[in-house]
Amino acid sequence: xxxxxxxxxxxxxxxxxxxxxxxxxxxxxxxxxxxxxxxxxxxxxxxxxxxxxxxxxxxxxxxxxxxxxxxxxxxxxxxxxxxxxxxxxxxxxxxxxxxxxxxxxxxxxxxxxxxxxxxxxxxxxxxxxxxxxxxxxxxxxxxxxxxxxxxxxxxxxxxxxxxxxxxxxxxxxxxxxxxxxxxx
Numbered sequence: 813x814x815x816x817x818x819x820x821x822x823x824x825x826x827x828x829x830x831x832x833x834x835x836x837x838x839x840x841x842x843x844x845x846x847x848x849x850x851x852x853x854x855x856x857x858x859x860x861x862x863x864x865x866x867x868x869x870x871x872x873x874x875x876x877x878x879x880x881x882x883x884x885x886x887x888x889x890x891x892x893x894x895x896x897x898x899x900x901x902x903x904x905x906x907x908x909x910x911x912x913x914x915x916x917x918x919x920x921x922x923x924x925x926x927x928x929x930x931x932x933x934x935x936x937x938x939x940x941x942x943x944x945x946x947x948x949x950x951x952x953x954x955x956x957x958x959x960x961x962x963x964x965x966x967x968x969x970x971x972x973x974x975x976x977x978x979x980x981x982x983x984x985x986x987x988x989x990x991x992x993x994x995x996x
Contacts, residue, residue, distance in 0.1 A: 834949045836948075837943055839861055846872065853918050857938075859871060859940075860974055863972065864973055865972055887933060889984075890917060892938070946965075
């Protein structure tokens with residue numbers, strides 16, 4: 813559940829379909845877009861399948877395009893890769909917690925830059941999603957049975973297309989360094 817300090821996104825996150833009491837999470841993306849504007853920060857969600865491939869290339873392209881548009885700006889990039897029993901559904905607790913971290917990062921930036929009179933840096937939060945939850949039930953019993961299967965999927969995600977995403981961040985950082993940006 814999002815706290816009341818976080819305004820709705822533009823475009824909005826996809827409404828999660830209702831869950832049955834017992835069920836299987838499909839090996840499919842949960843968000844149709846990859847970049848969401850929350851006003852004070854941008855949230856990118858890039859999802860990967862069980863083989864480590866990007867579900868929707870559009871999600872990665874939107875992140876790359878946003879970074880290109882901000883190539884002359886020092887941007888704070890915060891990346892979170894969820895683990896077992898989670899995914900990129902709008903109602904996932906890891907996603908909600910990550911959004912609180914992004915909001916707190918915005919508040920910290922405002923405080924720091926208010927002291928020296930400079931402008932806060934733009935913040936891009938990147939939530940890396942994969943099917944960490946494949947089975948679910950009301951009491952969480954089935955989720956615990958998926959450890960070995962999800963461990964293998966997690967390994968494939970770690971060595972798959974997510975490396976391209978991290979490469980795009982490295983490219984942005986190297987470009988900023990070449991332009992005289994900060995070394996941190």
